[in-house]
Amino acid sequence: MRVIQRRRLFFKAFKSVGADKVMLIYVLWFFIAAVPIWLIEPDIKSYGDSLWYCFASATSIGYGDFSAVTVVGRIISVILSVYSIAIIAIFTAVIVGYFNEMAKARVNASIHKFTDDLEHLPDLSKEELTNLSERVKEFLENKKKK
8 A cells, every 4th residue: 555545544544533623622722721831830930831841741751840839730730631641542543543444455455356356267377376276265264263
């Protein structure tokens, strides 16, 4: 499968579950949440420091160079952390869905090739017939194992 097809398949899987909208809302929330943290928390002196704090909270790294001490700051931090965990779960699910779709595409291509060979059976060479016979035997053996 070509790279362009893979990329389209990934974005199709990403959009099909609405992850694109969820991700956009998350990014907006991340940058918006940094504003009250910056304004409320006494140890955070700049918006850049607030973004760094949000990043450390969102990724659960928690370096400790900044910490929320106000109730509002802690509530925002909890919401950001929980939302980040959900985003990671969604992104993981999209990746798994993508690989499942890739596997289905490979199976469909294989089935298409197999049925095409069967449709043109009289036109196949001896070597192609032998190859087809081996694939059928392999398929039946795998089916018995399941």
